[in-house]
Amino acid sequence: MIDENEVFEKYISKIKFTLFSPEMIRKMSAVKLFVPDTYNDDGYPIEGGFADLRMGVIDPGLRCKTCGGTVRTCPGHFGSIELIRPVIHPEFAPMIYMFLRSTCQTCGRVLLTGEEINEIKGSLMTRDEMISTVITRTKKVKNCPHCQAEQKEIKLERPTSFYEDERLMLPTEVRDRLAKISDDDLRELGFDPEYSRPEWAVLTVLPVPPVNVRPSITLESGERSEDNLTHKLVEVLRINQRLESNINAGAPQLIIEDLWELLQYHVTTYFNNESPNIPPATHRSGMTLKTLAQRLKGKEGRFRYNLSGKRVNFSARTVVSPDGCISINEVGVPKQIANELTIPIKVTDWNIEECKKMILSNESANNVTAVYVTSPNGRRRKITDTNKEELANELAAGWTVERQLKDGDVVLFNRYPSLHRMSIMAHKVKILSGKTFRVPPSVTPPYNADFDGDEMNIHVPQKEEARAEAETLMLVEKQIISPQHGHAIIGPTEDHITGTYLLSLDETVFTKEEAMDLLALAGIYELPKPDVKDKYSGKAIISQLLPKNLNLRIESKIGKKGSSKSIVEIKDGKMISGYFEKKSIHSVIEAITLYNGNEAARKFIDGIGRIAGEVITRKGMTVSMKDYTLSENGKKKVKELVENAEKQVNVYIMQYKNKTLEREPGKSLKETLESKSVKTLGDIRNDMSKLLEEDLGQENKAIVIAKIGARGSIINVTQMSGAIAQQVVREKRLHRGYRYRPLSHFKQKDLSAVARGFIKSNFLEGLNPIEYFFQSMSARESIVNTAIRTARSGYMQRRMMNALQDLVVKEDYTVRDGSGRIVQVIYGGDGKDTMKIKKINEELTAPVGLPERE
Amino acid sequence: MAKVRKRKISNFENAPIVHYLIPKHEILSEEEEKKILEKYNVTKEQLPRIKIDDPAIRHMNPKKGDIIKIYREDKHAKSIYYRVVV
Secondary structure, eight states, X not given: OOOTTOOOOOOOOXXXXXXOOHHHXXXXXXXXXXXXXXXXXXSOBOTTSTTOGGGOOOSTTOOOTTTOOOTTTOOOOOEEEEEEEEEEOGGGHHHHHHHHHHBOTTTOOBSSOHHHHHHHHHSSOOXXXXXXXXXXXXXXXOBOTTTOOBOOOEEEETXXXXXXXXEEEOHHHHHHHHHTSOHHXXXXXXXXXXXXXXXXXXXXXXXXXXXXXXXXXXXXXXXXXXXXXXXXXXXXXXXXXXXXXXXXXXXXXXXXXXXXXXXXXXXXXXXXXXXXXXXXXXXXXXXXXXOHHHXXXXXXXXXXXXXXXXXXXXXXXXXXXXXXXXXXXXXXXXXXXXXXXXXXXXXXXXXXXXXXXXXXXXXXXXXXOEEEEEOTTSOEEEOOTTTHHHHHHHOOTTOEXXXXXXTTOEEEEEOSSOXXXXXXXXXXXXXXXXXXXXXXXXXXXHHXXXXXXXXXXXXXXXXXXXXXXXXXXXXXXXGSBOTTTSSBOSSOOTHHHHHHHHHHSTTOEEOHHHHXXXXXXXXXXXXXXXXXXXXXXXXXXXXXXXXXXXXXEEEOSSSXXXXXXXXXXXXXXXXXXXXXXXXXXXXXXXXXXXXXXXXXXXXXXXXXXXXXXXXXXXXXOOOOHHHHOOXXXXXXXXXXXXXXXXXXXXXXXXXXXXXXXXXXXXXXXXXXXXXXXXHHXXXXXXXXXXXXXXXXXXXXXXXXXXXXXXXXXXXXXXXXXXXXXXXXXXXXXXOOSBTTBSSTTSOTTOOSTGXXXXXXXXXXXXXXXXXXXXXXXXXXXXXXXXXXXXXXXXXXXXXXXXXXXXXXXXXXXXXXXXXXXXXXXXXXXXXXXXXXXXXXXXXXXXXXXXXXXX | OOOOOOOOOOGGGGSOOOOTTSOEEEEOOHHHHHXXXXXXXXXXXXXXXXXXXXXXXXXGOOOTTOEEEEEEEOSSOEEEEEEEEO
């Protein structure tokens, strides 16, 4: 019996895969089975049957007759069946075939001379190559070079029948033939005869797996249902015994051979019930049996289903939806999920009263309830209404109580694919009604989550160490700065950016009531002095959120360059000038993180998020068709722009045809034409975006949201209001499809803009069918590319992770591997931590980094 | 089977390569070696390696076990790297 407390500390130095020898199988065997049955009428295991107690136990209360263990402690022991006639192991048939063909049928030597073998050995080949050469060379040999015996043709009919010149070979013959091969010859064929002799692939004794490999189930009716493997083994033994009695009775050879073949069939299907050319063995109901190979193979097999695809406890998964009111450190967890997930709490003298309360409370009362208690002797009991009083009385220090999740518990929150370290972060639980996880919109970017049906997982750390580690290392606020580039990746997104922008506008002014409303949302209950007569500017509200020691000057894209509007200036925590857009908000977040720490930055993000959400709901920011409709003059200008480009391309085409086009260095004339056309047509986009910005005006909402980084880009606007412009496939203007033209609507060799995928229309007015087709061509390419790119970069990343996984930055900033070998003398070549370096503004702050080192 | 022909030793064998992508390489003296090994608390086996016939150091006629000091420099930082000749 295995003692659970005994610790084995041994390292595996090597593993060798070999064949089982018959002696080995017999030695391993705890029982020789001789009864083709399992339990007797009383439901007790029959001795010598397939549930024999010497092979281990599966019924509670019984003890194993080999090791004395119980269901939980007995590892199970093999039994065996002595096959009265040998049978070929179906999975080794190809190997046997190889041996039969590469050795002499009379003397058993390899069908090559010593010189031939030495020649192969002398050549510069790997071991595997040598072995395969030996095998291929022996195939051609007609007469044995050692005894000159003529070699007959041997055929294998899958799965297990061998023919020698059309005559069926019995397994005994095959076995004798294999046994004749000498040890030295086996080595030439790549075998280690000490561990694996080929004749062992012809079974004379069949190992029977322990009962816990093939447990029987008791049905509700009290009937026992045996495992598929047991069924199969019973049949093997039954046929084996029939064969034995027939042989002993001196039955005719024909009958014996028939039974022998039947035995072979059962053994074959026992190993693999999907062998080719063999009808699968079935249940009485006609269902095919799942035998050994079926257990391991395929998607639902042991490897892919159970080993590569292990499921985890203490986790939950559901759809995510946004909640702008919770902190970025929090996650909204549905009540149902919180009740299902548990955390074990050690009972101590200090928390025993609390634990008792948890045991006694019931689920309908809205407080945390304990679900299980475990006493120090390891007995785990579920708390029910009937036993809770008793358990609460019994409770003492040293016990463990498993309680439901409550507000403030630390959990890990994850969205697949985990490409980042920020793809799994620690959040604090906030139990909410509803059935979705609530995610603060500001943490959406690191997870790359949106709310169109995304699902996310949570995991509940079970130990104090795990929880502490998660909280100090993985908490959302500690991940605000990305280690990739040292910039903030957590912060306002979309409407929050618009809200912050509106708040920062010079003309934004609030009454006292409004200002109080806004600040109260961020948990600030003190009003500053009114700065615009008796009212409050938006900047004054923002200033309330900023730390008092913050000084910052950032150039922003909004407003004229160099004007006071384009420079966001913060002095001693007071916002003086400038408008907030995505970049400047992020710079502020980075600065706060750097000078006031992660917690301060988190508070700022939480506060600005709540206020911005309220500002945008009050003030609003909408885009409509009107925002994308150009003035008549604007339309004319766009048309002009496109026409000019077209004309220019036509000029190039003329020059190309006249051969007056000047060739660019390193390019053929045609390539020159292409590159010039592409450039002309490509420049349209830039010119058009400038034109549109002018025509729509800086006040236009579509332009505004694009400029402040809340949603969309200028390119989107040009495609909707201006023209979609050039489409490309494989970095070239569209040209494939028909002969010398992309579509049959053009003349052959038409090189003009329109015939090469230039789209004059815009999305607002609509495309003509040809343009629609062109647009679909390049859209298709980009979809295909993203699919390929994700797959390829995923694989690259995987290989890189495997190569780098155990590298560590040591105390002296050297990067070392597991054995202490130096990989980099100084981390990154400069010893700097990306997350900690950031020049905010050279005038106001000094660069921060790790101390200079020699 | 294709045979690998040994490259003829060129006349430039003993000349240092001057190229902006090849940083300065230097063989350490014995005391310097000792200092470096002590500083990083490593044995020579634990240092990164460089082949004895590496074009960047070939002209210095290094011995096996020598430590090469490499003065690396790029846009952002200067650093020093050590390799053991193998």
